[in-house]
Amino acid sequence: MTKAVIVGGGIIGLASAYFLRKKGFDVVIIDKGEPGSGCSSGNMGWVCPSLSDPVPAPGLVKTSLKWMMKRDSPLYIKPSVVPSLSNWLYHFWKYCSEEAFQKGFEAGLELSKNTLRLFDELEEEGGLEFEMHRKGLLFVFLKEGYIEEKIDSYRIVEKIGLPLPVVKTKREVIEMEPALSDAVEGGIYLPAERHVRPESLTQALTKWLVANGVEVRSQTEVKDLIRQGDQIIAANLGDTTIEGDHFLVTTGAWAGQMLNKVGIKVPMTAGKGYSLTISSPSIQVQQPLYLGDSRVTISPFNGSTRIGGTMELSGLNSDQNQRRIESLRRSVNQYIRNPISGKEKVWSGMRPMTPDGLPVLGAIPSFTNLFVASGHAMSGISMALSTGSVMSDLISNGKSDIDLAPFAPDRFNTKLQND
Numbered sequence: 026m027t028k029a030v031i032v033g034g035g036i037i038g039l040a041s042a043y044f045l046r047k048k049g050f051d052v053v054i055i056d057k058g059e060p061g062s063g064c065s066s067g068n069m070g071w072v073c074p075s076l077s078d079p080v081p082a083p084g085l086v087k088t089s090l091k092w093m094m095k096r097d098s099p100l101y102i103k104p105s106v107v108p109s110l111s112n113w114l115y116h117f118w119k120y121c122s123e124e125a126f127q128k129g130f131e132a133g134l135e136l137s138k139n140t141l142r143l144f145d146e147l148e149e150e151g152g153l154e155f156e157m158h159r160k161g162l163l164f165v166f167l168k169e170g171y172i173e174e175k176i177d178s179y180r181i182v183e184k185i186g187l188p189l190p191v192v193k194t195k196r197e198v199i200e201m202e203p204a205l206s207d208a209v210e211g212g213i214y215l216p217a218e219r220h221v222r223p224e225s226l227t228q229a230l231t232k233w234l235v236a237n238g239v240e241v242r243s244q245t246e247v248k249d250l251i252r253q254g255d256q257i258i259a260a261n262l263g264d265t266t267i268e269g270d271h272f273l274v275t276t277g278a279w280a281g282q283m284l285n286k287v288g289i290k291v292p293m294t295a296g297k298g299y300s301l302t303i304s305s306p307s308i309q310v311q312q313p314l315y316l317g318d319s320r321v322t323i324s325p326f327n328g329s330t331r332i333g334g335t336m337e338l339s340g341l342n343s344d345q346n347q348r349r350i351e352s353l354r355r356s357v358n359q360y361i362r363n364p365i366s367g368k369e370k371v372w373s374g375m376r377p378m379t380p381d382g383l384p385v386l387g388a389i390p391s392f393t394n395l396f397v398a399s400g401h402a403m404s405g406i407s408m409a410l411s412t413g414s415v416m417s418d419l420i421s422n423g424k425s426d427i428d429l430a431p432f433a434p435d436r437f438n439t440k441l442q443n444d
């Protein structure tokens with residue numbers, strides 16, 4: 026049996042392992058912590074193909090410069106990391122053009138076109154139970170002006186057969202979501218989108234993999250990839266090695282570091298986000314909410330509510346910034362009639378971010394058996410199954426029915442540095 030070694034057990038590695046195993050590969054997946062415990066755990070769980078637009082967007086240069094040094098703004102760039110991130114930031118800002126944004130959005134939609142079908146199929150898979158809700162997403166705004174701007178940019182979703190978002194008046198949004206305060210002026214409803222409890226998804230996939238003969242190695246750090254000519258022959262674990270025929274790097278925000286070890290430069294940095302999970306909340310919202318003016322989101326789960334958001338470029342570290350957590354609470358209080366109280370759990374995770382906002386998916390050109398799938402930024406849960414599916418096609422027969430050119434690992438200027 027052909028053996029695939031997957032380095033990194035986040036949602037992208039787990040989904041890739043699932044599809045490779047279904048294709049008959051002998052699979053080993055290795056994580057330095059527990060599978061699913063990185064960025065794939067405390068996130069908002071939105072499965073939202075319509076929101077496949079890249080992070081760098083027109084107008085963001087001006088806004089991000091304004092926000093840059095403000096510790097409680099939606100995007101914060103830690104001044105001390107600016108020198109090491111200058112190349113990455115320069116390219117990120119270059120990708121904030123209308124043209125790059127439209128191209129990126131189209132590529133993201135193409136990758137996401139099978140998302141809802143793949144989630145339906147996963148739900149039907151025996152022995153794989155996870156929490157998924159089909160309630161759509163409701164965007165709400167304090168300023169009416171944002172609504173037209175936002176709805177215009179989403180007309181493109183029709184291209185992949187998704188229903189157009191619907192404008193909702195102030196009265197309609199409050200009817201849909203009685204917890205909203207009178208400060209809300211209106212909204213947009215995206216009916217086809219869903220959300221999952223991400224921890225339930227990673228746990229269900231891990232359980233399925235183990236039950237189906239995949240070797241899941243947790244608390245095991247891959248120190249290096251051992252190269253022989255144009256091939257990787259093994260993953261080096263320090264005291265031992267794991268050999269294989271194919272190697273797939275799915276180490277998320279750490280993917281740049283891992284590939285750097287074999288001389289490949291992929292510009293990946295961490296976009297830290299925070300969430301607060303409130304158990305037995307005093308108020309439960311009816312559907313996921315996007316608080317449009319402050320870019321904070323709320324997800325209702327069985328027995329809890331999660332508030333999340335913010336983007337902090339502060340390098341690869343797990344430090345938590347109290348002010349950013351406070352800003353989440355403040356934002357929610359602007360939109361929700363009464364504070365949401367209950368037992369709180371604070372979490373932070375590092376979104377893997379490339380300068381153009383698209384993941385890197387594909388074979389590494391100078392190797393015959395090395396692949397990467399990382400850099401899903403805000404959409405790793407949403408794009409996980411489509412990513413796993415295309416990576417399994419690529420590894421098993423060298424091609425995929427989705428055009429992967431926009432995601433090519435070598436698309437960046439080689440002068441870019443890793444974080």
Ligand SMILES: Cc1cc2nc3c(=O)[nH]c(=O)nc-3n(C[C@H](O)[C@H](O)[C@H](O)COP(=O)(O)OP(=O)(O)OC[C@H]3O[C@@H](n4cnc5c(N)ncnc54)[C@H](O)[C@@H]3O)c2cc1C
Pocket residue numbers: 032033034035036037038055056057058059060061062063064065066067068069070071072245246247248275276277278279283296297298299300333334335373374375376377398399400401402403404405406407408
């Ligand atoms: C606040 C917040 C909200 C979000 N909300 C959503 C949402 O609603 N919908 C959505 O689609 N996305 C959302 N995201 C984004 C999503 O969480 C990420 O895109 C996704 O989790 C990335 O998955 P990954 O598998 O690439 O990375 P990770 O989950 O970080 O997995 C990488 C794994 O690699 C392992 N690893 C690293 N180095 C090594 C090594 N040397 N050896 C072995 N293992 C290693 C790590 O331990 C880790 O488990 C959100 C993110 C945040 C922060």
